Every structure is written in structure tokens, then in C-alpha cells.
Amino acid sequence: MTGEELLVVGKPLRRVDALDKVTGQGIYTGDLKFPDMLHAKVKRSEHAHARILRIETSEAESLPGVIRIFTSKDVPGENNVGVIVPDQPVFAEDTVRHYGDAVAMVVAESEDLVRKAVDLIKVDYDVMPGVFDPEEAMLPNSPLVHPDGKYGNEGNVLSKMGYEKGDVEKGFRDADIIVEEEYRPGYQEHAFIETERCIATSDGRNVTVYGSLQCPFYVRDAVAGALGIPRARIRIIQTAIGGAFGGKEDVPSELCARAALAAYILRRPVRKIRSREDSIVMHTKRHPMIIRHRLGATREGELVAARVEIISDQGAYCSVGKYVQKRAMVHACGAYDIPNSKVDTSFVYTNNILTGAFRGFGGPQVAVASELQMDELARRLGMDPLKLRLKNIVEKGGITAKGQNLDNCGKGLRECIEKAANVSQWDEKRDAYEKFNEKMKHSSTGTLNIRKGIGMSSIMYGVALGGPTPDSATSTCQITEDGSVIITTGGTEMGQGAKTVLSQIAAEAVGVPLHYVTILDADTSIVQNSGPSVASRITPVIGEATRRGAKEAVSEISNLACKLLGVNRVRSVIAPDGTPFSVPADAMVKKADIDKFPDKVDYHELVRSCYGEAKLLLGVGFCSTPTLLENGEYRDYYTYSFACHIAEVEVDMDTGRVMVKKLTCANDVGKAINPQTVEGQIEGGAVQGMGYGLMEELVTLNGRILNPSLVDYHIPTSLDAPQITPLIIEEHDSFGPYGAKGIGEPSLIPTPAAVLNAVGHAIGLAVRKTPASPENVWRAIRDHR
């Protein structure tokens, strides 16, 4: 037994918010009620691209109970929001650029009334030609979405990004085999069960907004901009969040800016809850991409060159598109050691729904291309896809396809692939399913024409924001007189388990049981800006800031314990009854024997003594990710986490219907702070990824979303959920708290490609777009015949 044994971290403890959530006591934004509360709803654009000639509101205004109708003219500050470029209007001014633009907003005494009043607003438009295909949008005579080019766009091209490493032309000349294909991963809708919502209150000077918000500080900045008042007069308070997945990252900025405007002017609380239709029509989606992928290899299956071109539909506004673009570019060639690689990406404005953050952030799309390419290459080489991957993965000490030296990670990938292959019985099943399929081809009996397949996908995922974007976090820790611990951070609990994990980290650092710790909900007037709750960065980055803050807060307590025990270092032991004690760091005492152990001091006595001696028990933790190298260059990402998912499917050859029977999901998380919540992330991410690969299809026609409801846009139900075996791999990271890396996104990224590769194995043909819906699979089978 050493002094390094972990007390709280690494244990599958119950979620700290579980009790509230199973009893219906958790308070979400929609559960809040304020006296004199008004309701608000926007009038959406009725065209994908049009000039607004006139907005006629008098009939709507005449309805008793309608308080006011707001348009762009009422915005006192900047009528634009945008995390990267301010291209998205709070209210459309002279032009609408997609169906989700807000033209006006009704504020009235009831939800019924706002619905009625919105229908009575008449808008005259001069309809303009729209552009709905990103490749057409790049052509010279295409209609322009932002004609003035003031957002750095050239024509409709918002941004181009690319890199070249080595000599790609030579690489392909040296290749014995070249695989070149086009892939079309599509849109994905977040479909959080709780739609976007907020309630704003104001006394005419200060503004408070309660909301379902992933990034409260983004909202604060947007509200400040729209109202033209200092950030210090704005308070954004996060309530419980009913799911986010990236869809409540920057999206609430416009929503909250509108509600705050109404509350600020009317001096009454204003609630805005998006209907499901408004939600789907108005908020960002996962970027659909056209990916042309050329991969060269030797006869032995060694990768020598990759050339990837990506064109993505950004929709009408930038949102966080350029960040998605960077991540897509860095990860475009997959988790492989490829000496010569060239990637070019173009993100293009269209009059479609805007695209932005969605769990994985470009990762799932590029993995569909790179991982299907690996299977295609394996097929043509007559090699096992598993062996082809193991031959080419980038490992510790190697260079990524983008050119980053993996000096601090890289062992986790091989472990993920080998573990997933072993547990899923890859070799046996690959063989057995091929024999089964061969038999089925020649079988005329039986009613179901089934094929079986097993497929894999292995990925690397750059943790957190990545250089050169600054990625830092702040957290405070306060130890109160009774020894309980208060933590503040700007990180948000959106269901992933952030509060539980941060509580475990803080409890571990202070040396107390989990229930001593309270994590305050993010409130921008109280907590620090810890950066956005995105990019799987809460555990590693905000968690590390939390650990440092807690260590600082407890330092006086530790000093006093050292003094009393006459040692230089102490550690904590929690007795079976839950009392924490300090003991000498090298004391060979187990928890069960602590009662009889003499050299110990009760934590509570230490806290009381510290307060008696007027010692400060407050810590401010700060950290920034180590992306900057000594030579002044930046790492693409400070570290990577790795994953390999293996899917098993059955395909009905007559209908094209695919059933995913089993997913084996190995994810390297550095250190599982809470194995139960990690499993929850893996299972939930894998099913969301399965949905993207298999069934989720947003249907659009000239910019209009044709299926804006949960009955027409299908997310997986319990009947679609396969058997899942989550496998936790831990390649310790030197930066993250207790070695932890991120898990939120890498739980989803490999799954769509794994499902598509399994379908490919089953039917002997690649389905190179998402979803592998019955129609798309059936068409692939028919076209081949």
C-alpha cells in the first residue's frame, strides 16, 4: 500500500445529480416560473433567400395580450452574433438567408397567443435565387449568400484550409495500388429531448438569463453585444440541461439575445421555448461533407500517400464552422502513419440550414471516408482490415498523417484495436459470417435473405481545442468551516456527468469523500470563464484546473497536518465511517485499520484549526493545455485519445434493412475518473454514432427541411439499441488530472464508419454515404446487380 492510492477517483460512484433526476426534482429552464412572465416566439423566414420588403405586424399587435413585436430595428447594440465571425443576425434586416432566420418576434401573455400572433405577421418578400449545393455555390455565377465578402469569404467560400506533408505526387508514383473514392456523410440533427430554451429577466439596467446552455460565456458576450451594455451587467445562469451534444454551444446566443432584448426593454421576465419544429429548422446541424479520398499503398499494404479533398456545406452562417474545418483537416487521413499527405478543405456558404458543432466536430465525417478507404484497400489487397490497420497505425514516437510528433501518447490505439478484436472475436466472426453469406447466396429456401457482417473503425481524436487556439480553464475551490467543499467552474453539466467527475477530482485532491463536494452551476457573475464545454475538454482541462484549485485550497490544511505529525508530506485516508484523516505520506496503514493507527489527524480538526489561525482555505486553479512546443510551433492537439469500435450487422438483401446486433467499443480515456459514467458516454456516443451511420437522415429540398419532427427524423429507439460491450483502455496522460483524457466525442466518432464497414462486409459492397438506410442500402445492392 503506497501513499499514491486513489480514494475517490477511478471508482464507479453514483452520479451526484442522480437523485434529483429520478425524482423529477431537477430544475430545468422550463420548470422555472416568474411572476408576470411573458412568452416569446419568432416569425421564421418563409424563403431560403429573399429580400424583405415589408413586415406587417399591425394585425398581430392588435390581438389582446400581445405586448410587443420586435424586429431588427429594436436591437440597440449589434444586430449580429457569431463566435468566429459576426455573420448571423439577431433579426434579419433586409435579407433572409435560410428558412431558420428570425424575421420578427412576438412577445405576449401566453404561449397560445404568441403562436396565434406569429401566424398573423405578414412579410412581403422579393424572392431571390438560392444556392443549395456547396459545389454549385463555388461556381462563378452562383447566387451569393454574403455578397460583400466582409466575413473573410471569397464568393461563397467561407474558408479554405489545407496542408501538405512530404511529396504526395511521388508517394502515389511509388504506390502499387491506389484507392480513390467519394464519400458523402450527411447532416445530423442533435435531437436533444429538451429543445433550446431560456428565460430572461431585467430591471432595465441589468439582465439575467437562465437557460439550457452549453457555454454560458458565449451567451453573455452575445447578449452584451446585442444590447450594447457591458458584460458585467449581464448574468447568465445555467440550469439543468436536457441534452446538448454541441447543439447548445453557440446556438443559444441568438435565442438568448432575443429574449434578453425583450426583457430589457419591457422590464418583465420573458420565456422562450423552441417548439420541436423551430428547434430543428433553426439550429445548427452536423456538417454534411463531400470527401474525395485517394489512398496509395504498397503491395504489402503499407500506406505511402493520401490525398483528401473536402467540401462542406456551411449553410447560411459560419457558426463554429472554421473550428470544425480545422478538426476535419487534421483528422482527415485517420490514425495512420502516412509519409506523404495532402488535404484541402473548403467550407462553403449556402442557403441551407447552418451547420456547426455536433459531438465529434467533423471527426465522424472524415472517419467515414478514411475508415471506409482502409476497408476498400484491404478488400483490393486481399488483406484482413484488422491487419491492415495494425500495420499502419501511428504510435508513440511516430508522426501523424498531419505531421505531429506523437511524443506524449500513442500506445492506446494498438491496445484499443487488439482488445476490441479479441473481445468481439473478430477473426472467428469475420470467417464465420463470410461462410454464412456464401451459403445464403446459394440458398433458395427460407424466407429471409440475410447477410451478416462485421466491420471496424479505429480513430485518433485530438483532445480539447488544439493549438494555436488558447485553451485554458479556471476553477476555484473553497473549503468551508465544516470541511465541505465548494467548487466553481465555467464548465457545464449537460448530462455527460461533469458534476460527478469534477466532484471526484476535487474530493480526491482535498482528500474527502465525494459527498463533501458541491459544484456550483455555472453563473457568469460568480464562476470564472473556463472556456467552452466542448471538445471533450471538461474532464482533462477543466478537471485539471479543478484539481489544481483544490490542491491549493487544501495546502494550509496539509501544512498544518505535517507540522502536527512531524513529517514533510501527508496523505489522506478515509475511515470506513467516512471520516477523512491525514497520515504521514509513507504510513503503511489501510483504511480498515485507521482507528488503531496513532499518527493521524482528523481533517475536521485541521479545518477548524486553520480557521482559528485565520488561514485562507481558498484555491484558484488555472491551467492551459501544453500545445506550444519549445521551438515556438504549436502541436495540432496537446494529446490524443484513441478508439476502435467493431460493429456486427445483419442486412436484409430484399429490403435493404440493416440491424446492428452488436457493438464492441474500446476507448482510450487516459484514466477513467468514473468508470460508470465513462461506460455511459461510450454507450450513448456509440448509439448516437450508430444513428448517424444507420438511420438519421435530414431531408432538405431547396433549403427547406422536410422532416422537422421526431416522428419523421428517426433517432435510435430502445428497439434499435444493439448489445454493447464498452472496453475502457487507459493510456495515462501527463497533463490531465490523474492521467485523464476526453471521452465525450471519441465515443461517437468511430461508430458510423464501423457500421458502414460491417454493412460493406455483409453485402460485399460499400455504402459510401450516410445513413445506411433501407433505401440507400437497397439502391446500392440494386445498382450493383
Add this chain to the structure above:
Amino acid sequence: MNKISLDLTVNGQVYEISVSPTLTLLDILRYEIGLTGTKKGCGTGDCGACTVLVNGRAANACLILAPDAKGADITTIEGLAVEGELHPIQQAFVDHGAIQCGFCSPGMIMSAADLLNRNPNPTAEEAKNAISGNLCRCTGYIKIIEAITAVNKHE
């Protein structure tokens, strides 16, 4: 529109209320009675977040109009625990990590409670069927199914 009066029993307590006949049971529970544990995810019966027990059986509260709730005996998530002690299905959700964002949880738990009332030892397939009308976007359903099938399995 003229209001109608109706009485209904919610979690054992009788309420006499006067509401618009177009109001749904969901809005009655959330806004008239003030029980906000039952959630609204779509308002069109697609997501199941508003599932409550109506006369003992799981139903979408958003699809029941006020007149149809007359005289009904309703159990909501707030009425499941007895004297502060969690219902076994609530405890199982806690123990198995079957909760993430928690927005589907009240409806999910009510569907599971309905199943367990009729079938104390459901198989995984039966559990899946019982919650097939309750969408969850966070958990992938795995731990929820584990929780439901584990409730009455004493080892």
C-alpha cells in the same frame, strides 16, 4: 373558449380545476398543478418524455386533452417514491447509471414502472418493448435496460 371544470387525482391528491378544454394533461400537471417533473419534449406524442400513469397505465400526457382527464387517477414521477423512499425502479436507475441529462428519465421511469407492475421480472426484450416509445438521446438505452431488468433480481 369557455373553461371546463374537472376533478382528477394526482399522486393520491384530488384536484378540482377549471381549465380550457384544449389544455393537455401535460400542461395541467406542469402549469396548473405545478408538478414540473413530467417533461415536454415534443408535444406531439413522439418522444415519451411526458409519460405518466393514467389509471395505472403509461400514457403520453401531451396527447390527453383536459376533458379526457376527467376523473382520472394519475401518477407522476413525483408520486412514485413513497414517504421519501425511492421506488425500486428509481433506485435501479441511480445504481445502474441509467441517467445522463435526465430529461427523458421521468417518462422513461414511468414506462418502466408500468411494465414492472404487470411483469415484475421482465426480460431485456420486454424492457426494450416497454420503453420503445420513450426516446433517450444520451444513454444509448443500455444502462436503462440493465436497470429495468435488475429491479427484482435479488442476488
